Amino acid sequence: MTNFYAELDQVFTQHAGSPCLKVPGGLQWTFADLQANVGGLAAVLKSHQVEPGDRVVVQVDKSPQNLALYLACLRIGAVFVPLNTAYTPAELDYFISDAEPRLFVGRQTRSDVPTLTLDAQGGGSLITQMVAPQVSTAGVPGVAPRKDNDLAAIVYTSGTTGRSKGAMLSHGNLSSNAHDLTAAWGWQQSDVLLHALPVFHVHGLFIASHCALLNGSPMVFLPKFDVQGVQEVLGECTVMMGVPTFYTRLLADESFPRQPLDHMRVFICGSAPLTEPVFEAWEGRTGHRILERYGMSETIINTTNPLDGERVPATVGFALPKLELRIADEQGNPLPAGEVGTIEVRGPNVFSGYWRMPEKTADEIRKDGYFITGDLGTLDAQGRLSIVGRGKDLIISGGYNVYPKEVERLLDEVPGVKESAVIGVPHADFGEAVVAVIVPDNADLQLQDVLAPLQDQLARFKQPKQLVNVTELPRNTMGKVQKNVLRESYAHLFA
Ligand code: AMP
Numbered sequence: 001m002t003n004f005y006a007e008l009d010q011v012f013t014q015h016a017g018s019p020c021l022k023v024p025g026g027l028q029w030t031f032a033d034l035q036a037n038v039g040g041l042a043a044v045l046k047s048h049q050v051e052p053g054d055r056v057v058v059q060v061d062k063s064p065q066n067l068a069l070y071l072a073c074l075r076i077g078a079v080f081v082p083l084n085t086a087y088t089p090a091e092l093d094y095f096i097s098d099a100e101p102r103l104f105v106g107r108q109t110r111s112d113v114p115t116l117t118l119d120a121q122g123g124g125s126l127i128t129q130m131v132a133p134q135v136s137t138a139g140v141p142g143v144a145p146r147k148d149n150d151l152a153a154i155v156y157t158s159g160t161t162g163r164s165k166g167a168m169l170s171h172g173n174l175s176s177n178a179h180d181l182t183a184a185w186g187w188q189q190s191d192v193l194l195h196a197l198p199v200f201h202v203h204g205l206f207i208a209s210h211c212a213l214l215n216g217s218p219m220v221f222l223p224k225f226d227v228q229g230v231q232e233v234l235g236e237c238t239v240m241m242g243v244p245t246f247y248t249r250l251l252a253d254e255s256f257p258r259q260p261l262d263h264m265r266v267f268i269c270g271s272a273p274l275t276e277p278v279f280e281a282w283e284g285r286t287g288h289r290i291l292e293r294y295g296m297s298e299t300i301i302n303t304t305n306p307l308d309g310e311r312v313p314a315t316v317g318f319a320l321p322k323l324e325l326r327i328a329d330e331q332g333n334p335l336p337a338g339e340v341g342t343i344e345v346r347g348p349n350v351f352s353g354y355w356r357m358p359e360k361t362a363d364e365i366r367k368d369g370y371f372i373t374g375d376l377g378t379l380d381a382q383g384r385l386s387i388v389g390r391g392k393d394l395i396i397s398g399g400y401n402v403y404p405k406e407v408e409r410l411l412d413e414v415p416g417v418k419e420s421a422v423i424g425v426p427h428a429d430f431g432e433a434v435v436a437v438i439v440p441d442n443a444d445l446q447l448q449d450v451l452a453p454l455q456d457q458l459a460r461f462k463q464p465k466q467l468v469n470v471t472e473l474p475r476n477t478m479g480k481v482q483k484n485v486l487r488e489s490y491a492h493l494f495a
Helices: 004-014 031-047 066-074 089-099 125-131 135-137 171-184 202-214 227-238 244-252 276-286 360-365 402-409 447-454 485-489
Strands: 019-022 028-030 055-059 079-082 103-106 114-117 151-157 165-170 192-197 217-220 239-242 264-271 291-296 299-304 326-327 341-347 371-379 386-389 395-397 400-402 415-428 431-440 466-469
Touching: 004 031, 004 066, 004 171, 004 202, 004 341, 028 031, 031 066, 031 125, 055 066, 066 079, 066 125, 066 202, 066 415, 066 431, 103 264, 114 125, 125 135, 125 431, 151 171, 165 171, 165 239, 171 299, 192 227, 202 217, 202 239, 202 291, 202 299, 227 244, 227 299, 239 244, 244 276, 291 371, 326 371, 360 371, 395 415, 395 431, 400 402, 402 415, 402 431, 415 485, 431 447, 447 466
Parallel strands: 019 217, 055 079, 055 103, 079 151, 103 114, 192 217, 192 239, 239 264, 264 291, 431 466
Antiparallel strands: 019 028, 151 165, 291 299, 326 341, 341 371, 371 386, 395 400, 415 431
16 A cells, blocks of 8 residues: 555545535535645645655644645645644644644744644635745645555644653554445445534544545535534435534434434444433434444544444444454453453554654553553453443543543642642533542632633643532542542532
8 A cells, every 4th residue: 555645536536526525605625626725735835845754733723725734744745743723822832842843734823833824714824825936836746655654644642641642643544444434334425424523633534534535425514513503414414423422412402303314324423432321312313323433543443333233322333344352451361251351452543653652652552562542341242342431530521532630730730729630520511521629728719710820721621610629639548549439429510
Protein backbone atom coordinates (compact mmCIF):
# COMPACT_ATOMS: atom_id res chain seq x y z
CA MET A 1 0.00 0.00 0.00
CA THR A 2 1.01 3.57 -0.50
CA ASN A 3 -0.33 6.90 0.60
CA PHE A 4 -3.92 6.46 1.90
CA TYR A 5 -4.83 9.60 -0.01
CA ALA A 6 -3.92 7.86 -3.29
CA GLU A 7 -6.79 5.43 -2.67
CA LEU A 8 -9.21 8.22 -1.87
CA ASP A 9 -8.05 10.27 -4.86
CA GLN A 10 -8.98 7.41 -7.18
CA VAL A 11 -12.47 7.33 -5.70
CA PHE A 12 -12.78 11.11 -6.10
CA THR A 13 -11.84 10.84 -9.78
CA GLN A 14 -14.22 7.97 -10.35
CA HIS A 15 -17.15 9.86 -8.78
CA ALA A 16 -16.04 13.33 -9.88
CA GLY A 17 -19.51 14.60 -10.81
CA SER A 18 -21.39 13.08 -7.86
CA PRO A 19 -22.40 15.01 -4.76
CA CYS A 20 -19.81 14.70 -2.02
CA LEU A 21 -20.57 17.13 0.71
CA LYS A 22 -23.42 19.43 1.53
CA VAL A 23 -23.67 22.01 4.30
CA PRO A 24 -27.36 22.77 4.86
CA GLY A 25 -27.93 26.35 3.74
CA GLY A 26 -24.29 26.54 2.68
CA LEU A 27 -21.96 25.16 0.08
CA GLN A 28 -22.29 21.94 -1.85
CA TRP A 29 -19.30 20.09 -3.25
CA THR A 30 -19.00 17.33 -5.79
CA PHE A 31 -16.09 14.94 -5.46
CA ALA A 32 -14.34 16.99 -8.15
CA ASP A 33 -14.75 20.09 -5.96
CA LEU A 34 -13.29 18.30 -2.97
CA GLN A 35 -10.40 17.04 -5.07
CA ALA A 36 -9.72 20.54 -6.41
CA ASN A 37 -9.75 22.00 -2.91
CA VAL A 38 -7.38 19.32 -1.64
CA GLY A 39 -5.05 20.06 -4.54
CA GLY A 40 -5.19 23.81 -3.95
CA LEU A 41 -4.55 23.47 -0.24
CA ALA A 42 -1.71 21.02 -0.88
CA ALA A 43 -0.12 23.70 -3.06
CA VAL A 44 -0.47 26.27 -0.27
CA LEU A 45 1.15 23.88 2.22
CA LYS A 46 4.03 23.26 -0.20
CA SER A 47 4.55 27.00 -0.62
CA HIS A 48 5.18 27.06 3.15
CA GLN A 49 7.84 24.37 2.78
CA VAL A 50 5.74 21.66 4.43
CA GLU A 51 7.57 18.43 3.59
CA PRO A 52 6.70 14.76 4.18
CA GLY A 53 6.87 14.02 7.90
CA ASP A 54 6.38 17.66 8.91
CA ARG A 55 3.56 18.29 11.36
CA VAL A 56 0.68 20.66 10.61
CA VAL A 57 -1.18 21.54 13.81
CA VAL A 58 -4.77 22.55 13.15
CA GLN A 59 -7.22 24.12 15.59
CA VAL A 60 -10.14 25.45 13.58
CA ASP A 61 -13.92 25.24 13.39
CA LYS A 62 -15.52 22.46 11.42
CA SER A 63 -15.93 23.27 7.75
CA PRO A 64 -15.54 21.45 4.41
CA GLN A 65 -12.24 23.30 4.00
CA ASN A 66 -11.06 21.83 7.31
CA LEU A 67 -11.72 18.33 5.97
CA ALA A 68 -9.96 19.24 2.71
CA LEU A 69 -6.97 20.49 4.72
CA TYR A 70 -6.68 17.11 6.42
CA LEU A 71 -6.70 15.39 3.04
CA ALA A 72 -4.17 17.89 1.65
CA CYS A 73 -1.80 16.97 4.48
CA LEU A 74 -2.17 13.28 3.62
CA ARG A 75 -1.60 14.07 -0.05
CA ILE A 76 1.78 15.72 0.53
CA GLY A 77 2.81 13.25 3.24
CA ALA A 78 2.56 15.78 6.08
CA VAL A 79 1.34 14.72 9.51
CA PHE A 80 -2.07 16.14 10.42
CA VAL A 81 -2.43 17.13 14.07
CA PRO A 82 -6.04 18.11 14.84
CA LEU A 83 -6.83 19.87 18.10
CA ASN A 84 -10.10 20.26 19.96
CA THR A 85 -11.39 23.80 19.42
CA ALA A 86 -12.16 23.96 23.15
CA TYR A 87 -8.47 23.94 24.09
CA THR A 88 -7.35 27.24 25.62
CA PRO A 89 -4.30 29.20 24.45
CA ALA A 90 -2.39 27.85 27.48
CA GLU A 91 -3.16 24.27 26.40
CA LEU A 92 -2.28 25.12 22.81
CA ASP A 93 1.19 26.29 23.90
CA TYR A 94 1.92 22.77 25.07
CA PHE A 95 0.73 21.14 21.82
CA ILE A 96 2.82 23.52 19.72
CA SER A 97 5.92 22.88 21.80
CA ASP A 98 5.35 19.12 21.73
CA ALA A 99 4.44 18.67 18.05
CA GLU A 100 6.91 21.29 16.73
CA PRO A 101 4.85 21.94 13.63
CA ARG A 102 6.16 23.41 10.39
CA LEU A 103 2.83 25.24 10.18
CA PHE A 104 -0.09 26.07 12.45
CA VAL A 105 -3.57 26.62 11.03
CA GLY A 106 -5.79 28.35 13.56
CA ARG A 107 -8.57 30.78 14.09
CA GLN A 108 -6.01 33.37 15.13
CA THR A 109 -2.37 33.85 14.28
CA ARG A 110 0.47 33.01 16.65
CA SER A 111 3.85 34.66 16.80
CA ASP A 112 5.94 31.59 17.66
CA VAL A 113 5.18 29.50 14.58
CA PRO A 114 4.25 30.19 10.93
CA THR A 115 0.46 30.52 10.97
CA LEU A 116 -2.37 30.53 8.46
CA THR A 117 -5.98 31.12 9.40
CA LEU A 118 -9.21 29.33 8.60
CA ASP A 119 -12.55 30.50 9.94
CA ALA A 120 -15.90 28.79 10.45
CA GLN A 121 -17.14 30.07 7.07
CA GLY A 122 -14.19 28.55 5.26
CA GLY A 123 -12.38 31.87 4.81
CA GLY A 124 -8.96 33.02 6.00
CA SER A 125 -5.39 33.30 4.77
CA LEU A 126 -5.19 29.54 4.10
CA ILE A 127 -7.91 29.96 1.49
CA THR A 128 -6.87 33.29 -0.01
CA GLN A 129 -3.37 31.94 -0.60
CA MET A 130 -4.80 29.27 -2.90
CA VAL A 131 -5.03 31.90 -5.62
CA ALA A 132 -1.74 33.65 -4.82
CA PRO A 133 0.41 33.77 -7.99
CA GLN A 134 3.36 31.87 -6.49
CA VAL A 135 0.99 29.08 -5.39
CA SER A 136 -1.06 28.73 -8.56
CA THR A 137 1.96 28.86 -10.87
CA ALA A 138 3.70 26.12 -8.87
CA GLY A 139 0.74 23.81 -9.58
CA VAL A 140 -0.72 20.98 -7.55
CA PRO A 141 1.92 18.82 -5.89
CA GLY A 142 1.77 15.10 -6.63
CA VAL A 143 0.68 12.49 -4.11
CA ALA A 144 3.76 11.87 -1.94
CA PRO A 145 4.85 8.22 -1.85
CA ARG A 146 4.29 6.85 1.64
CA LYS A 147 4.77 3.46 3.23
CA ASP A 148 2.17 1.69 5.36
CA ASN A 149 3.89 2.61 8.60
CA ASP A 150 4.63 6.23 7.70
CA LEU A 151 2.95 8.69 10.02
CA ALA A 152 -0.33 10.23 8.78
CA ALA A 153 -1.70 11.88 11.92
CA ILE A 154 -1.01 12.53 15.57
CA VAL A 155 -4.13 12.55 17.71
CA TYR A 156 -3.68 13.94 21.20
CA THR A 157 -5.50 12.18 24.00
CA SER A 158 -5.58 13.35 27.58
CA GLY A 159 -2.69 11.96 29.57
CA THR A 160 -3.02 10.05 32.82
CA THR A 161 -0.26 12.16 34.29
CA GLY A 162 -1.83 15.39 33.11
CA ARG A 163 0.25 15.79 29.94
CA SER A 164 -1.55 14.95 26.73
CA LYS A 165 -0.08 12.10 24.71
CA GLY A 166 0.03 12.15 20.92
CA ALA A 167 -1.13 8.84 19.44
CA MET A 168 0.79 8.25 16.20
CA LEU A 169 -1.39 6.81 13.44
CA SER A 170 0.03 5.66 10.13
CA HIS A 171 -1.35 5.57 6.59
CA GLY A 172 -1.70 1.81 7.05
CA ASN A 173 -3.74 2.27 10.25
CA LEU A 174 -6.16 4.64 8.54
CA SER A 175 -6.53 2.60 5.38
CA SER A 176 -7.02 -0.79 6.99
CA ASN A 177 -9.64 0.48 9.44
CA ALA A 178 -11.53 2.37 6.72
CA HIS A 179 -11.75 -0.83 4.63
CA ASP A 180 -12.76 -2.97 7.61
CA LEU A 181 -15.53 -0.55 8.61
CA THR A 182 -16.81 -0.34 5.04
CA ALA A 183 -17.18 -4.12 5.07
CA ALA A 184 -18.54 -4.41 8.62
CA TRP A 185 -21.19 -1.76 8.15
CA GLY A 186 -22.12 -2.74 4.60
CA TRP A 187 -21.27 0.68 3.27
CA GLN A 188 -22.69 1.47 -0.16
CA GLN A 189 -22.23 4.33 -2.57
CA SER A 190 -25.94 5.09 -2.24
CA ASP A 191 -25.55 5.80 1.48
CA VAL A 192 -25.84 9.36 2.73
CA LEU A 193 -23.99 10.07 5.95
CA LEU A 194 -25.35 12.47 8.52
CA HIS A 195 -22.10 14.00 9.77
CA ALA A 196 -22.66 16.07 12.92
CA LEU A 197 -19.46 15.11 14.76
CA PRO A 198 -16.45 17.36 15.22
CA VAL A 199 -13.54 16.69 12.87
CA PHE A 200 -10.79 17.13 15.46
CA HIS A 201 -11.48 13.68 16.93
CA VAL A 202 -11.05 10.21 15.38
CA HIS A 203 -14.81 9.62 15.42
CA GLY A 204 -15.72 12.44 13.03
CA LEU A 205 -12.42 12.77 11.19
CA PHE A 206 -11.60 9.13 10.46
CA ILE A 207 -14.43 6.75 11.35
CA ALA A 208 -17.32 8.70 9.85
CA SER A 209 -15.61 10.60 7.01
CA HIS A 210 -13.51 7.70 5.73
CA CYS A 211 -16.54 5.47 5.24
CA ALA A 212 -18.23 8.09 3.07
CA LEU A 213 -15.08 9.18 1.21
CA LEU A 214 -13.83 5.68 0.44
CA ASN A 215 -17.19 4.70 -1.00
CA GLY A 216 -17.93 7.82 -3.00
CA SER A 217 -21.02 8.51 -0.88
CA PRO A 218 -22.24 11.98 0.00
CA MET A 219 -22.37 13.45 3.49
CA VAL A 220 -24.60 16.08 4.98
CA PHE A 221 -22.05 18.07 6.91
CA LEU A 222 -23.49 19.90 9.92
CA PRO A 223 -21.16 22.43 11.57
CA LYS A 224 -22.14 20.93 14.91
CA PHE A 225 -24.73 18.68 16.48
CA ASP A 226 -28.02 20.27 17.36
CA VAL A 227 -31.38 18.57 17.64
CA GLN A 228 -33.18 20.89 15.21
CA GLY A 229 -30.43 20.70 12.61
CA VAL A 230 -30.39 16.91 12.73
CA GLN A 231 -34.19 16.68 12.57
CA GLU A 232 -34.19 18.81 9.43
CA VAL A 233 -31.78 16.66 7.43
CA LEU A 234 -32.46 13.18 8.76
CA GLY A 235 -35.01 12.59 5.98
CA GLU A 236 -32.30 12.71 3.32
CA CYS A 237 -29.74 10.51 5.12
CA THR A 238 -29.29 6.76 5.51
CA VAL A 239 -26.56 6.48 8.16
CA MET A 240 -25.99 8.49 11.31
CA MET A 241 -22.92 8.18 13.52
CA GLY A 242 -22.93 9.76 16.94
CA VAL A 243 -21.93 9.70 20.57
CA PRO A 244 -24.53 8.65 23.16
CA THR A 245 -25.26 12.31 23.92
CA PHE A 246 -26.66 12.72 20.37
CA TYR A 247 -29.12 9.93 21.02
CA THR A 248 -30.21 11.13 24.46
CA ARG A 249 -30.70 14.68 23.21
CA LEU A 250 -32.81 13.57 20.26
CA LEU A 251 -34.91 11.40 22.58
CA ALA A 252 -35.40 14.34 24.93
CA ASP A 253 -37.15 16.19 22.10
CA GLU A 254 -40.76 15.06 22.13
CA SER A 255 -41.21 15.97 18.47
CA PHE A 256 -38.54 13.43 17.47
CA PRO A 257 -38.82 11.82 15.00
CA ARG A 258 -40.85 14.16 12.83
CA GLN A 259 -41.24 11.53 10.15
CA PRO A 260 -40.88 7.73 9.93
CA LEU A 261 -37.25 6.64 9.77
CA ASP A 262 -37.68 3.57 7.56
CA HIS A 263 -35.25 5.00 5.03
CA MET A 264 -32.43 4.99 7.60
CA ARG A 265 -30.11 2.02 7.11
CA VAL A 266 -28.27 2.20 10.41
CA PHE A 267 -27.66 4.34 13.51
CA ILE A 268 -24.13 3.83 14.85
CA CYS A 269 -22.95 4.88 18.29
CA GLY A 270 -19.71 4.95 20.24
CA SER A 271 -16.95 6.94 22.01
CA ALA A 272 -18.70 6.41 25.36
CA PRO A 273 -21.03 3.79 26.85
CA LEU A 274 -24.57 3.67 25.50
CA THR A 275 -26.92 2.61 28.26
CA GLU A 276 -29.53 -0.07 27.85
CA PRO A 277 -32.45 2.31 28.66
CA VAL A 278 -31.33 4.64 25.87
CA PHE A 279 -30.90 1.72 23.45
CA GLU A 280 -34.42 0.56 24.27
CA ALA A 281 -36.01 4.00 24.20
CA TRP A 282 -34.44 4.55 20.78
CA GLU A 283 -35.79 1.30 19.46
CA GLY A 284 -39.22 2.10 20.89
CA ARG A 285 -39.28 5.54 19.30
CA THR A 286 -37.68 4.81 15.92
CA GLY A 287 -37.85 1.05 15.38
CA HIS A 288 -34.05 0.96 14.97
CA ARG A 289 -31.64 -0.99 17.16
CA ILE A 290 -28.55 1.20 17.56
CA LEU A 291 -25.34 -0.46 16.40
CA GLU A 292 -22.77 0.16 19.14
CA ARG A 293 -19.06 -0.08 18.46
CA TYR A 294 -15.88 0.47 20.47
CA GLY A 295 -12.77 2.37 19.57
CA MET A 296 -10.28 4.96 20.70
CA SER A 297 -7.75 7.47 19.41
CA GLU A 298 -4.95 4.90 19.56
CA THR A 299 -6.73 2.23 17.52
CA ILE A 300 -9.63 3.87 15.68
CA ILE A 301 -12.25 1.05 15.80
CA ASN A 302 -11.68 -2.30 17.51
CA THR A 303 -15.05 -4.00 17.80
CA THR A 304 -18.55 -3.60 16.49
CA ASN A 305 -21.97 -5.11 16.91
CA PRO A 306 -23.02 -6.91 13.74
CA LEU A 307 -24.89 -5.19 10.94
CA ASP A 308 -26.72 -8.44 10.26
CA GLY A 309 -27.28 -10.37 13.43
CA GLU A 310 -28.12 -9.62 17.00
CA ARG A 311 -27.14 -6.19 18.32
CA VAL A 312 -27.01 -6.64 22.05
CA PRO A 313 -27.38 -3.53 24.22
CA ALA A 314 -24.52 -2.74 26.61
CA THR A 315 -22.12 -4.85 24.54
CA VAL A 316 -19.76 -3.57 21.88
CA GLY A 317 -19.81 -6.62 19.63
CA PHE A 318 -17.02 -8.57 17.99
CA ALA A 319 -13.43 -7.75 17.08
CA LEU A 320 -12.93 -6.59 13.50
CA PRO A 321 -11.63 -9.49 11.37
CA LYS A 322 -7.93 -8.56 11.37
CA LEU A 323 -7.81 -7.52 15.04
CA GLU A 324 -6.56 -9.82 17.77
CA LEU A 325 -8.28 -9.04 21.06
CA ARG A 326 -7.70 -10.57 24.46
CA ILE A 327 -8.89 -10.04 27.99
CA ALA A 328 -5.75 -10.17 30.05
CA ASP A 329 -4.49 -10.09 33.59
CA GLU A 330 -1.89 -7.56 34.71
CA GLN A 331 0.92 -9.56 33.12
CA GLY A 332 -0.87 -9.83 29.79
CA ASN A 333 -1.90 -13.48 30.21
CA PRO A 334 -5.18 -14.20 28.44
CA LEU A 335 -8.15 -14.88 30.74
CA PRO A 336 -10.94 -17.32 29.95
CA ALA A 337 -14.35 -16.25 28.63
CA GLY A 338 -16.54 -14.67 31.29
CA GLU A 339 -13.68 -13.24 33.37
CA VAL A 340 -13.08 -9.52 33.70
CA GLY A 341 -9.69 -8.15 32.75
CA THR A 342 -7.98 -5.48 30.70
CA ILE A 343 -8.83 -5.30 27.02
CA GLU A 344 -5.67 -5.67 24.95
CA VAL A 345 -5.56 -5.40 21.15
CA ARG A 346 -3.11 -6.03 18.33
CA GLY A 347 -3.70 -5.49 14.63
CA PRO A 348 -3.26 -3.29 11.58
CA ASN A 349 -5.39 -0.51 13.08
CA VAL A 350 -3.32 -0.21 16.27
CA PHE A 351 -1.07 2.86 16.56
CA SER A 352 2.70 2.59 16.78
CA GLY A 353 3.19 4.60 19.98
CA TYR A 354 3.00 8.00 21.61
CA TRP A 355 4.83 10.87 19.94
CA ARG A 356 8.18 11.43 21.63
CA MET A 357 7.15 9.40 24.71
CA PRO A 358 9.07 6.13 24.45
CA GLU A 359 8.53 5.28 28.14
CA LYS A 360 4.76 5.75 27.93
CA THR A 361 4.73 3.70 24.74
CA ALA A 362 6.68 0.92 26.43
CA ASP A 363 4.27 1.03 29.38
CA GLU A 364 1.23 0.61 27.17
CA ILE A 365 2.38 -1.55 24.25
CA ARG A 366 3.61 -4.98 25.30
CA LYS A 367 6.65 -6.66 23.76
CA ASP A 368 4.34 -9.00 21.83
CA GLY A 369 2.67 -5.96 20.23
CA TYR A 370 -0.58 -5.91 22.22
CA PHE A 371 -1.78 -2.44 23.26
CA ILE A 372 -3.10 -2.26 26.81
CA THR A 373 -6.23 -0.17 26.28
CA GLY A 374 -6.89 0.53 29.96
CA ASP A 375 -10.53 -0.47 29.50
CA LEU A 376 -11.87 -3.40 31.48
CA GLY A 377 -14.00 -5.93 29.72
CA THR A 378 -15.22 -9.46 29.40
CA LEU A 379 -15.74 -11.75 26.41
CA ASP A 380 -18.54 -14.26 26.18
CA ALA A 381 -18.06 -17.72 24.69
CA GLN A 382 -18.87 -16.39 21.21
CA GLY A 383 -16.31 -13.60 21.45
CA ARG A 384 -18.74 -10.77 22.10
CA LEU A 385 -17.17 -8.00 24.16
CA SER A 386 -18.73 -6.05 27.01
CA ILE A 387 -16.94 -3.11 28.57
CA VAL A 388 -17.41 -3.16 32.30
CA GLY A 389 -15.33 -0.23 33.38
CA ARG A 390 -12.11 1.57 33.00
CA GLY A 391 -8.82 0.76 34.59
CA LYS A 392 -7.76 4.36 34.55
CA ASP A 393 -9.75 7.10 36.25
CA LEU A 394 -10.78 8.44 32.88
CA ILE A 395 -14.01 10.45 32.73
CA ILE A 396 -15.92 10.60 29.44
CA SER A 397 -18.16 13.65 29.28
CA GLY A 398 -20.20 14.21 26.13
CA GLY A 399 -17.87 11.78 24.34
CA TYR A 400 -14.70 13.67 25.33
CA ASN A 401 -12.04 12.25 27.59
CA VAL A 402 -11.11 14.05 30.77
CA TYR A 403 -8.28 12.81 32.95
CA PRO A 404 -8.91 13.86 36.56
CA LYS A 405 -5.23 14.48 37.26
CA GLU A 406 -5.05 17.41 34.87
CA VAL A 407 -8.03 19.10 36.55
CA GLU A 408 -6.88 18.27 40.08
CA ARG A 409 -3.45 19.80 39.49
CA LEU A 410 -5.06 23.12 38.60
CA LEU A 411 -7.71 22.94 41.33
CA ASP A 412 -5.05 22.39 43.96
CA GLU A 413 -3.51 25.74 43.00
CA VAL A 414 -6.75 27.66 43.50
CA PRO A 415 -6.60 29.81 46.67
CA GLY A 416 -8.73 28.26 49.40
CA VAL A 417 -8.40 24.68 48.07
CA LYS A 418 -6.43 22.35 50.33
CA GLU A 419 -6.81 19.29 48.14
CA SER A 420 -9.12 17.94 45.52
CA ALA A 421 -10.40 14.81 43.84
CA VAL A 422 -12.09 14.93 40.47
CA ILE A 423 -14.60 12.26 39.49
CA GLY A 424 -17.18 11.55 36.81
CA VAL A 425 -20.75 10.86 37.86
CA PRO A 426 -23.73 9.77 35.76
CA HIS A 427 -25.38 12.61 33.89
CA ALA A 428 -28.40 12.22 31.60
CA ASP A 429 -27.06 14.47 28.89
CA PHE A 430 -23.28 14.12 29.03
CA GLY A 431 -23.09 10.47 30.08
CA GLU A 432 -20.75 11.56 32.83
CA ALA A 433 -20.28 14.99 34.35
CA VAL A 434 -17.05 16.25 35.88
CA VAL A 435 -17.43 16.83 39.62
CA ALA A 436 -14.81 18.42 41.87
CA VAL A 437 -14.73 17.16 45.44
CA ILE A 438 -12.58 19.55 47.46
CA VAL A 439 -11.29 19.96 50.95
CA PRO A 440 -11.33 23.73 51.55
CA ASP A 441 -8.63 25.48 53.59
CA ASN A 442 -11.13 27.30 55.80
CA ALA A 443 -14.50 28.33 54.46
CA ASP A 444 -16.51 26.32 51.94
CA LEU A 445 -16.01 27.32 48.32
CA GLN A 446 -18.59 27.75 45.58
CA LEU A 447 -18.30 26.38 42.06
CA GLN A 448 -17.74 29.86 40.60
CA ASP A 449 -14.80 30.44 43.00
CA VAL A 450 -12.84 27.60 41.43
CA LEU A 451 -14.10 28.02 37.88
CA ALA A 452 -12.84 31.60 37.50
CA PRO A 453 -9.13 30.70 37.77
CA LEU A 454 -9.65 27.65 35.53
CA GLN A 455 -11.25 29.49 32.59
CA ASP A 456 -8.02 30.26 30.74
CA GLN A 457 -6.31 27.03 31.67
CA LEU A 458 -8.76 24.32 30.83
CA ALA A 459 -11.13 23.52 27.99
CA ARG A 460 -14.77 23.95 28.93
CA PHE A 461 -15.61 20.23 28.74
CA LYS A 462 -12.97 19.50 31.39
CA GLN A 463 -14.25 22.10 33.88
CA PRO A 464 -16.26 20.82 36.85
CA LYS A 465 -20.04 21.10 36.56
CA GLN A 466 -20.51 20.73 40.32
CA LEU A 467 -18.42 21.27 43.40
CA VAL A 468 -18.71 19.41 46.67
CA ASN A 469 -16.99 20.56 49.90
CA VAL A 470 -15.82 17.81 52.26
CA THR A 471 -13.73 17.83 55.43
CA GLU A 472 -11.52 14.99 54.20
CA LEU A 473 -11.16 12.66 51.22
CA PRO A 474 -11.73 8.91 51.68
CA ARG A 475 -8.40 7.07 51.48
CA ASN A 476 -7.30 3.44 51.50
CA THR A 477 -4.58 2.09 53.77
CA MET A 478 -1.98 3.07 51.18
CA GLY A 479 -3.21 6.65 51.38
CA LYS A 480 -4.67 6.55 47.88
CA VAL A 481 -7.89 8.51 47.41
CA GLN A 482 -10.76 6.08 46.93
CA LYS A 483 -12.39 7.47 43.83
CA ASN A 484 -14.83 4.56 43.75
CA VAL A 485 -16.19 5.61 47.15
CA LEU A 486 -16.62 9.18 45.93
CA ARG A 487 -18.28 8.02 42.72
CA GLU A 488 -20.77 6.00 44.74
CA SER A 489 -21.47 8.80 47.22
CA TYR A 490 -22.23 11.32 44.50
CA ALA A 491 -23.75 9.01 41.91
CA HIS A 492 -27.12 10.76 42.20
CA LEU A 493 -25.89 14.34 42.11
CA PHE A 494 -27.56 14.92 38.74
CA ALA A 495 -30.43 12.46 39.12
P1 AMP B 1 -11.07 8.49 22.68
O1 AMP B 1 -9.62 8.20 22.60
O2 AMP B 1 -11.40 9.91 22.96
O3 AMP B 1 -11.77 8.04 21.43
O4 AMP B 1 -11.69 7.65 23.90
C1 AMP B 1 -11.56 6.27 23.93
C2 AMP B 1 -12.27 5.68 25.11
O5 AMP B 1 -13.66 5.85 24.98
C3 AMP B 1 -12.09 4.18 25.18
O6 AMP B 1 -10.85 3.82 25.76
C4 AMP B 1 -13.27 3.76 26.01
O7 AMP B 1 -13.01 3.95 27.39
C5 AMP B 1 -14.34 4.74 25.58
N1 AMP B 1 -15.28 4.16 24.62
C6 AMP B 1 -15.28 4.23 23.28
N2 AMP B 1 -16.33 3.58 22.75
C7 AMP B 1 -17.01 3.07 23.78
C8 AMP B 1 -18.20 2.29 23.91
N3 AMP B 1 -18.91 1.92 22.85
N4 AMP B 1 -18.59 1.94 25.16
C9 AMP B 1 -17.88 2.31 26.24
N5 AMP B 1 -16.77 3.05 26.19
C10 AMP B 1 -16.34 3.43 24.98
